[in-house]
Each structure stands twice: as structure tokens, then as C-alpha cells.
Amino acid sequence: xxxxxxxxxxxxxxxxxxxxxxxxxxxxxxxxxxxxxxxxxxxxxxxxxxxxxxxxxxxxxxxxxxxxxxxxxxxxxxxxxxxxxxxxxxxxxxxxxxxxxxxxxxxxxxxxxxxxxxxxxxxxxxxxxxxxxxxxxxxxxxxxxxxxxxxxxxxxxxxxxxxxxxxxxxxxxxxxxxxxxxxxxxxxxxxxxxxxxxxxxxxxxxxxxxxxxxxxxxxxxxxxxxxxxxxxxxxxxxxxxxxxxxxxxxxxxxxxxxxxxxxxxxxxxxxxxxxxxxxxxxxxxxxxxxxxxxxxxxxxxxxxxxxxxxxxxxxxxxxxxxxxxxxxxxxxxxxxxxxxxxxxxxxxxxxxxxxxxxxxxxxxxxxxxxxxxxxxxxxxxxxxxxxxxxxxxxxxxxxxxxxxxxxxxxxxx
Numbered sequence: 489x490x491x492x493x494x495x496x497x498x499x500x501x502x503x504x505x506x507x508x509x510x511x512x513x514x515x516x517x518x519x520x521x522x523x524x525x526x527x528x529x530x531x532x533x534x535x536x537x538x539x540x541x542x543x544x545x546x547x548x549x550x551x552x553x554x555x556x557x558x559x560x561x562x563x564x565x566x567x568x569x570x571x572x573x574x575x576x577x578x579x580x581x582x583x584x585x586x587x588x589x590x591x592x593x594x595x596x597x598x599x600x601x602x603x604x605x606x607x608x609x610x611x612x613x614x615x616x617x618x619x620x621x622x623x624x625x626x627x628x629x630x631x632x633x634x635x636x637x638x639x640x641x642x643x644x645x646x647x648x649x650x651x652x653x654x655x656x657x658x659x660x661x662x663x664x665x666x667x668x669x670x671x672x673x674x675x676x677x678x679x680x681x682x683x684x685x686x687x688x689x690x691x692x693x694x695x696x697x698x699x700x701x702x703x704x705x706x707x708x709x710x711x712x713x714x715x716x717x718x719x720x721x722x723x724x725x726x727x728x729x730x731x732x733x734x735x736x737x738x739x740x741x742x743x744x745x746x747x748x749x750x751x752x753x754x755x756x757x758x759x760x761x762x763x764x765x766x767x768x769x770x771x772x773x774x775x776x777x778x779x780x781x782x783x784x785x786x787x788x789x790x791x792x793x794x795x796x797x798x799x800x801x802x803x804x805x806x807x808x809x810x811x812x813x814x815x816x817x818x819x820x821x822x823x824x825x826x827x828x829x830x831x832x833x834x835x836x837x838x839x840x841x842x843x844x845x846x847x848x849x850x851x852x853x854x855x856x857x858x859x860x861x862x863x864x865x866x867x868x869x870x871x872x873x874x875x876x877x878x879x880x881x882x883x884x885x886x887x888x889x890x891x892x893x894x895x896x897x898x899x900x901x
Contacts, residue, residue, distance in 0.1 A: 634709020
């Protein structure tokens with residue numbers, strides 16, 4: 489419900505304000521270009537320098553974890569040569585770092601992606617379609633195997649319940665939302681999209697609905713074959729264990745290759761989208777000018793790409809749990825919650841602006857999305873909530889220092 493209602497908000501804003509930069513341009517316009525919009529846009533770019541690479545870097549971490557399913561010997565080798573550091577924040581939240589063969593392989597994959605993105609966007613479109621076919625291939629295989637062996641007694645086993653249902657739901661939603669992120673990526677490429685008023689809302693709604701359905705079906709397919717209590721012990725590569733039980737080791741290897749390819753595709757698309765955000769902000773004078781540079785040959789924002797790419801490589805050594813928690817905590821307030829109020833402001837302060845597409849049942853989607861995002865944020869744990877709030881506070885301080893230096897609002901009329 490949260491993702492589908494939030495996609496309606498993105499659809500209306502993306503169609504009304506198509507531009508490279510996505511939320512940066514949306515917040516700037518909705519909150520006012522000359523005053524508060526400058527602050528909101530800067531805060532978004534500030535947090536996206538953290539949360540964007542976190543989101544994309546998680547693909548490299550997932551690929552590293554999946555790679556251990558290629559061979560039992562490689563898994564033992566990786567475990568024996570991996571150094572781990574872990575700092576406990578609470579009983580359920582930790583910060584973990586790992587350096588080993590699989591993580592270095594994920595790091596190398598990130599370097600390759602940056603190299604591929606260092607070219608014209610027309611070529612990238614064709615590459616993305618190839619990746620999409622591979623992603624749907626592995627999904628179809630899992631769904632087919634699960635459907636032919638589905639056991640409702642396993643899939644709907646509710647014999648054991650957690651003591652605190654609200655806390656469990658909040659933590660579970662945080663991890664689930666991570667799997668949905670990206671349904672709005674088209675907004676970051678708004679100025680490079682053909683017929684944006686039609687394409688952007690369709691892309692967002694179809695992507696969100698497709699992922700919601702596929703997410704539920706894939707989990708049903710797996711838990712309908714494997715008891716969920718056993719599945720919890722194979723979080724590094726659950727799909728490989730699922731295929732091993734059905735067909736043996738060869739199937740585990742094949743599906744692992746497909747999963748690594750899916751991670752590659754997701755990382756590729758995310759790096760492409762987020763690399764445009766600092767560039768778009770800097771080009772319009774709302775972020776550091778150095779990032780406004782365009783490559784003379786490839787016509788891409790190469791400095792912005794290298795910045796985002798470098799931070800993605802940095803996060804690739806953190807644990808997936810750490811990345812997901814930090815990502816969600818830093819993203820909720822400044823992007824998702826801020827955009828809920830942005831769409832309301834745009835409707836009330838700029839009623840004359842053309843709106844090629846409007847959300848259904850306004851303002852119900854805004855109310856549901858706001859309640860959902862606040863619920864998730866409140867269940868992140870005090871440490872990650874502090875990270876989210878701290879990102880905003882430090883961003884505001886940097887904004888004031890920068891604004892005073894360049895003599896713009898609020899230090900100039």
C-alpha cells in the first residue's frame with residue numbers, strides 16, 4: 489500500500505516537473521526557487537550523496553553474497569579469508585564491515601559499471617534492455633519452480649508469532665522497501681525521456697505495481713517449498729539453496745549467475761540515475777559548481793558520475809543490513825516525506841501549472857504515504873533515526889555556510 493500510494497505522488501510530480509535531477513528539481517520548484525526551495529533542494533542533494541550510493545552499493549554487496557553460491561569450496565575460501573568488523577548498536581541493529589575475496593569481486597564489478605557508464609546515454613538504453621531480459625528470466629524460473637511445487641501449509645504457516653507485532657512489521661517494512669526502491673528512477677532522467685508527461689507516470693506506476701506483485705510471488709514461491717524457519721538461515725543466497733533442494737548444485741550455480749547479473753543491472757541503472765542529481769543541482773547554481781561539468785566527447789556529467797561512483801565503491805564493504813538501515817533512515821524525511829508536502833504545495837500555490845497527469849483520490853494517497861513513512865522511520869531504531877536526522881542538520885549547516893559565501897538566500901535579497 490505504501491509503495492503504490494507513494495508511486496501516485498511521484499507520478500503527478502514527475503509528469504508536472506520533468507527534469508534531470510528528480511526530487512532536486514521537484515523540491516526546488518514546489519517549495520519556491522528563490523527561498524525555501526533552495527534549502528530543500530540542497531538538503532536533498534546532500535542526503536542523496538549518502539543514500540544514493542548506499543542504495544546502489546547494496547547491489548554490489550548482494551552480488552558478493554550471492555557469489556558464494558557458485559561453489560561450496562569458494563564459499564569456504566571466502567569465509568576463511570574475510571575479515572569482519574561489527575559494532576553493536578542494539579539487540580537488533582549492528583554496523584558491519586567485511587573485506588574479503590567476494591567483497592573485492594563486488595568492488596571490481598562496481599569499477600566495471602562506472603567504466604560502462606562513461607559513454608553516451610543512447611548506448612546505455614540498449615544495454616539496459618539486455619539487463620532487463622536477464623532479470624525477468626531468473627524471476628520466471630523461480631516462479632515456475634515454486635508454482636509446480638507449492639505447498640500452502642508451508643507458505644501460510646503462522647504457528648509462531650513474534651512478541652511485538654508492530655516492531656516486527658516496522659523492521660520488516662524497512663527491509664521490504666529496500667527491494668522496491670527504484671520505481672521512481674525515471675524521474676532522475678526526466679529531461680532525457682521522450683514524451684515525459686505520458687512516459688514518466690506510466691513508467692512509475694507499472695514499475696511499482698510489477699515489483700509489488702513479483703516481490704510477493706517470489707517469496708510465496710520460495711516459502712511454499714522451503715519452511716520459512718529454515719529459509720531464515722540462508723539469507724546470503726536463499727535462492728541458490730532453493731534451487732539446490734529442487735535440482736542440485738548445477739541449478740544453484742546457474743541461478744547464482746543470474747542473480748549476480750540482476751545485481752549488476754540494478755547497480756548499473758541506479759548509478760546512471762543518481763549521477764545526474766549533483767550535476768543538475770550544480771548546473772542551476774544550487775550546489776557546488778564543480779559538479780556542473782560535462783565531458784567534451786561523451787556529453788555526460790563525468791565529475792558527478794565519478795563522485796557517486798566512488799562513494800558506491802566505498803559502501804560496497806559494509807554489511808547489507810547496515811546499508812539498508814542507513815539508506816532508509818536518510819531517505820525518508822528529506823525525500824519521501826518532503827515530496828508529500830511538495831505535491832500539496834504545488835497544487836495550492838501553482839494551480840495554473842499544467843498537470844498532464846493527476847493522482848487518483850487526492851489527498852488520500854498523501855495521507856496514507858505520510859503515515860506509512862513515519863511508521864517505518866519510527867521503527868528504524870534510535871541510532872539510524874539519529875543518522876537520518878543528523879544528515880538533515882549537517883546539511884542545513886553546510887547550506888548556510890555555502891549560501892553566506894556565495895551571498896544567496898537567506899543572506900541576500
